[in-house]
Amino acid sequence: MCGIVGYIGTRSAQDVLMSGLAKLEYRGYDSAGVAIMDGQGIQVRKKAGKLANLSSELEGAPLPGTLGIGHTRWATHGLPNDTNAHPHATEDGRLVIIHNGIIENYLTLKASLVARGHVFKSETDSEVLAHLIEEKYEQTLVGGQVGKLSEAVRLALGEVRGAYGIVVTHVDHREIVAARTVSPLVMGVGQGEMFLASDVPALLPYTRQMVFLHDGDLVVLSDDGFSITDLAGNAVTREIDQIDWDAEAAEKGGYDTYMLKEIFEQPVALTNTLMGRLHDETGEVNLDIGLDPGSFKRISIIACGTAYYAGLVGEYLIEQLARIPVEVDVASEYRYRNPLVSGDTLAIVISQSGETIDTLEALREAKRGGARTLGVINAKGSSMTRELDDTLYIHAGPEIGVASTKAYTSMVGAMLMLALWLARARGTQSEAQARELLHAARALPRLVEEALAPERVERIKQVAEKYAHARDYLFLGRGVNAPTALEGALKLKEISYIHAEGYAAGEMKHGPIALIDAQLPVVVVATESRLLEKTISNVQEVRARAGKVILLLSDGDTENAQHADDVIYVPRSHEMVSPIVNVVALQLLSYFTATALGKDVDKPRNLAKSVTVE
Incomplete structure (x- = not known):
């Protein structure tokens, strides 16, 4: 949903932030803003509407500085206007935050903060975090000395219920502190500089060395690198991944729109999804997943929107080819209907991003019931992939257009492969039928090109x-x-x-x-x-x-x-x-x-x- 970008290094922070936010416009937003440390303080600029509105303002009065954070907001609490746009600052402007997600207990927290003298400017739940972290920061002051920002963030988040990707900076610290629960965050690692974003495309022009933060991670970024702890303060190690997408993959490539480009990318996307997994000469389907096809008696497919329709195709394919009973649920309803789940259930969640909150919570509900879980996912390193028993990646590549095209066809391709794999393992298709279907599946990239x-x-x-x-x-x-x-x-x-x-x-x-x-x-x-x-x-x-x-x-x-x-x-x-x-x-x-x-x-x-x- 909302977009996050952070930078610390030697470049113009404004340039990095605006470039990154432009590459995150596909996530949907209704306002945008940046906060940049200029040596004297932290300057905040934010505007409702398109990113171009903010860009025009900055062109007239650029913000100098090499440390900054930026945000595109999709309104949940408060109208989409300049005041409710992020970043949010404390009354003295010394501490600034941006936030993705929802703070569920914000009304209680806000009432307590107001009672203690805090003055709120916006209607958002996010501003609560700025004032709460400010209070915790004051508690970390020793003898009037500079406090510890990361400790203040950790203490504040201990009082918060909800979903968040939060990024914080303070005028007394040349560092950026970030933490996540549910809302995605990824770091980019450079030479003498560090980057932060809510999605990979924002960072690709600068680095392909990425660290995907996990739920409960808190990271401190400095010019020299980063350190990660959990919310209890224990040191955590995360791998640095080499991302094989290049910056061009997230650009329009000569097409008028991202959507049209992605429609025409479907033959390649399907090739990446299917090839190397289907062997019509032997009749084998190799999905590289550890599931035992004989260990479950029923399948629940759970998804939202376009992914839900891919699941409906999957239901038909699995029942027709593998003869296993399947039910398909809208994820937003699944966990509220007390679903019947047991150890002989396979729960399949489908999501392009791997971050869709309704699907993620439905996955957790299925796991609580004892189901084995499999994800059909595009985004590597996403929240769902870390909680699933197995993941079938669709390898569709970045999809920038909001309306899904190549991710949908790749999801359906993955469901087709899964149906073929189950049919082969359970012996529900003859050798001749299996070869015919595998041949038909392998022809898909060519047919879509036609x-x-x-x-x-x-x-x-x-x-x-x-x-x-x-x-x-x-x-x-x-x-x-x-x-x-x-x-x-x-x-x-x-x-x-x-x-x-x-x-x-x-x-x-x-x-x-x-x-x-x-x-x-x-x-x-x-x-x-x-x-x-x-x-x-x-x-x-x-x-x-x-x-x-x-x-x-x-x-x-x-x-x-x-x-x-x-x-x-x-x-x-x-x-x-x-x-x-x-x-x-x-x-x-x-x-x-x-x-x-x-x-x-x-x-x-x-x-x-x-x-x-x-």
């Missing part, structure tokens, strides 16, 4: 522009592609702000059919499958009510094209892998609809890339 051919993209753009001013949309699919319809509707809603609903096609007559009229575009996933005939019957029901039918058909299906107002052809693929091929066309349909309407597809309103608060 789906992105210029003539196909142009055709989708024409259809999108034709219906761009529709007020509503309906998406329909059946079987393994019912979730594809849901994902198509979600993408359109996210980036174009057009109301869209996705349904299993057979459900249309149980309510949604009442919405159909001559103004309603209805997108139907009708590619080659065992349910194609039934899907076309649903199409006839739409046509009988004058709905505008946009059919997604397999190449060469001219027979069913007669039932459509507009046709989008996609490469023919095996039914079990078709959701990955088909969704690419729906991503493009949403993309070109949004751009025709002049929307900012990379930063849609009200959305954030990684949701780290409930």
Whole structure:
């Protein structure tokens, strides 16, 4: 959600902070600010709105200094305005903090602090931390000497309940103190300089030596390096990881937007997800996970948003191929319904960031019930990966656009591999069936590349522009592609702000059919499958009510094209892998609809890339 950047070294702190915050804009935000130590004190500048607002102010009056912290805020407590923007300072301005997350007991803490004479400027829960740390800092003063900032932070956090990534600096200390619980933080290690951020892309222009902080870590950054302790003050050792992403991977690479770039990166992302794990010549699936496929009798898949729809595809694939009962839960509901979990349950959590708080808490709930846990995750070093029994990384690379594209198809690819692995281990597919499916899976990068051919993209753009001013949309699919319809509707809603609903096609007559009229575009996933005939019957029901039918058909299906107002052809693929091929066309349909309407597809309103608060 919110973005954090910190720097201490010899460079201009302002330059490093603003560069890093710009690379974190994809996380979603409504205000931005920086605090820079200039030798006389700590200067704070912050502005509501886009980062450009803050940049304009700093261009007119730059802040000198080589130590600073910066933040982009996504409002949880208090309106998105200049006052509520971070950083937050104490009354005398000597101590400054930035904070991601939520302080659950902030009202109690605030009441006590106000009673003791503290004056609050903002409506945020975060400002509580500044005043609380200030009090603890005064307690560390000995004989009027300089106090110990790290000890003050540690003492203050002992009174805090909630989720936080917190960064603190004080005018009397050339150091940055940071700590995390739930909210992610990563350090960058340089020569005579140190960096801090809430995500890797902010640091890539400066270093690829990264340290991922764990829950409960407290770190002190200085010009000479860093030291880490736990919240009890015990020394902690963390490995320095070499990140193989380069700065170019987080840039647009010549495309107009990050989202379009990431749509076109899907053949490569799928290659990274699938290849080296599937061996159709031997029928083997090598996932490098330690799970015993015979040790569980049921599977719970838990996720949010786009990842939840990937889980629905996974449910279909696992049940069809491996014959294991599967249920899929929205993570935000899972832990509140007292789920039935036992030692013979495998809980699979799906998350691009590995930091989604609802999914993380659902994972913990499953673990409390005794379930074995597996994560389908993109981000290495994330919170979930440290709590899971096993992790199946999707290797999709950085995804900057808020609306997920390549991470979604890679997640579905991972669920396909998992279904194939379980089927192979449990003997539910014949040798011939296994080879056929493995061959189909290995063909996916090529098929997606074909789906992105210029003539196909142009055709989708024409259809999108034709219906761009529709007020509503309906998406329909059946079987393994019912979730594809849901994902198509979600993408359109996210980036174009057009109301869209996705349904299993057979459900249309149980309510949604009442919405159909001559103004309603209805997108139907009708590619080659065992349910194609039934899907076309649903199409006839739409046509009988004058709905505008946009059919997604397999190449060469001219027979069913007669039932459509507009046709989008996609490469023919095996039914079990078709959701990955088909969704690419729906991503493009949403993309070109949004751009025709002049929307900012990379930063849609009200959305954030990684949701780290409930």
